[in-house]
Amino acid sequence: MNGEGQEEVGGKSPSPYNPSVIRLWRPAAQRNLRNQWSRIVAGQQKWVSASADGRSHASSLVNLYLSRKYMPAMDLGVLGEMTKIKDKACAKLARQEELCWIKLSASYRNMVAAISLMLDASRSMRCFLKGPAGTPIVQFSFQQEHGHDTGDGDGIPVFSFLAISFLEALAQEIVQMFRSELFLKRLLLVEFCSISFQAANATRDDKWSKEIYEGEFDDLNKIGLFSGESCVPAPPSTDKWKLDKLMAEKSDTDPKREVLQVYLTAWLAEVNISSCRIDEIISMVEEEMKVRLA
16 A cells, blocks of 8 residues: 555555555644645735725826816816916826826735735645655655655545645635636726826727736736636636627726726725635634634
């Protein structure tokens, strides 16, 4: 049972684990799971902070845009006699918009990084045997070295009741929520970009296919939100977004105040993320591990 060269019996792959290896594997697997789940919680907290910052910057951007939009019709009283004061005010507002956009795109980049952290943690929960099987010194790593080593201790509970595969599924459920929400937020970012840079005369499709920050598409590809065929951001494979329909629709180049408020509300609502479910999962994992993750 503990040799690499053991033949398969009854169609089942031989396991590199024996009772003595399992006794050494379990503490190593426990340490790794605590570390990876701590990274998931850290990624969630990073997202919360970045999303809140993004909403604040988006609100400032919208307010600046509306002020610039209605400036020509505003009654400035005695200031109206000053030469080109409205033009100068609009120019200043436009510069402030640009700064807000830079901050907003930085917040979005931090959200992408948060998902990348959580995704990497969800994929690093297994604990594999390291080095030749059967050696006196047993070591472990996070990468598979033996063909029949699944890294999950043959499916045994790592702490009390739950196997690694179950804990992985919980982590992936959390990651999926944030990936879906990130896709929605990118849609909103394209709209916010449109109100700030109308002078570029670019269509919504053009803005969708351009990076929000340098290296964005590489980052999206790493977290599974990029289509290699069309070379544009794409929704998670499990989500039923009508991408072609979304791309075919043209956004309003002069959106009303009410529409912009809906965008801000949608950003804040985070409809794809169930906080109750995440709290339930974290509590379940903490109870299993007998440790506080937050």
